[in-house]
Amino acid sequence: MxxxxxxxxxxxxxxxxxxxxxxxxxxxxxxxxxxxxxxxxxxxxxxxxxxxxxxxxxxxxxxxxxxxxxxxxxxxxxxxxxxxxxxxxxxxxxxxxxxxxxxxxxxxxxxxxDAATRAPSDRAGVGGTEVGRADAAAEPEQDGDGAERAHAPSPEHRALLETAVCECGVVEGGAFPELDVREVPHSIRHATVFGALDSLRPRDGLVLVASHDPLPLLAQIRDRTGDRFAVTYLQRGPEAWSLQFVHTGDDPAR
Missing domain, CATH: 2.60.120.10 (Jelly Rolls)
Incomplete structure (x- = not known):
């Protein structure tokens, strides 16, 4: 090819x-x-x-x-x-x-x-909202005093959402281990996710659970790894956001 x-x-x-x-x-x-x-x-x-x-x-x-x-x-x-x-x-x-x-x-x-044709699911928690909606919440940033504040998604984040669909199009809730970062200190939260993703082998995956839509984190992951991971939203709030990451490395044809 x-x-x-x-x-x-x-x-x-x-x-x-x-x-x-x-x-x-x-x-x-x-x-x-x-x-x-x-x-x-x-x-x-x-x-x-x-x-x-x-x-x-x-x-x-x-x-x-x-x-x-x-x-x-x-x-x-x-x-x-x-x-x-x-x-x-x-x-x-x-x-x-x-x-x-x-x-x-x-x-x-x-x-x-194409991911643009992605349809909302009629089952709660899976594909509950369309990808790339302008009103999607962004991950809160921290002010100087440590308080978190929200900001609107940038065009880059919206573009990232438009491609946030599992590589094979498959949503297999519960198939992968869960990483709940809601209790992880904010100062090491992203590093914890990076470490977990770096440990995955081709076709391995994990489900990330966060208290908000982690758009800046997704952008950082994409900057670090390119297309290595396919991302599927399994749940979009209101109390938790759940995202499935799958390592898309090809199996060698042998």
Whole structure:
């Protein structure tokens, strides 16, 4: 695959089906995943499931397409299961619960809509407000006397919110350990988060719980790590903000 860039007019991902499948190999220990495209408009993720492997029920924050490149997969959507074989494809709207089970070894292509299409969930605490709303609260700063004060989000923070969606579009509440920083002293709060994130390996994650929307912290994380972490809001107040961080390092195709 050519190195993608937002300014590119075209990007060749694969020239044929064999090349597309060769981008990611099966892993016996776990479902393998690899981001193969991320540009304005949509993203594409490759999944490889060995026979018997399952992606447990979850939901996506944006509309998705799941296409079976080869193999046999049972896909459960809203409790109803349908079998898909090579060439099968299904559309799933945002926040619709679904799960995958490999009946036979399978290679799957996951296409994600742009984060701008992200829909609010009808379930409290997940996607409860649209990303990038102008009235989103910012993390309080401290005055000279140590008192916290709020400020309006900057254009950079709003841009950060617009991209705050899990890389694979998946929200799996409770799948990762929780780091509640509400009781951590403000002077070391950000350093604590940085240390926790730095300890994560590809595909590992954590759920950060804060007393306010941590926009400046998100900006700092992005400055330090670039696109290493995908961020999904799981809860937006009023008493707590909960954000899921997932390390997006690609699995090596081996």
């Amino acid at each position: 050519n190195a993608p860039a937002a300014a590119e007019r075209s990007v060749t991902i694969a020239n044929d089906a064999e090349s597309l499948i060769d981008l990611l190999r099966l892993r016996t220990a776990e479902v393998a995943s690899k981001r193969i495209l991320k540009l304005s408009g949509f993203g594409i993720v490759r999944l490889a499931l060995d026979k018997g492997q399952t992606m447990s029920e979850h939901e996506a924050a944006v509309p998705i397409l799941i296409q079976v490149l080869c193999g046999v997969v049972d896909i459960e959507v809203d409790g109803a299961t349908e079998r898909f074989e090579t060439g099968g494809i299904v559309y799933i709207a945002a926040h619709v619960r679904h799960a995958l089970h490999a009946v036979e070894s399978a290679h799957v292509l996951l296409t994600l809509a």
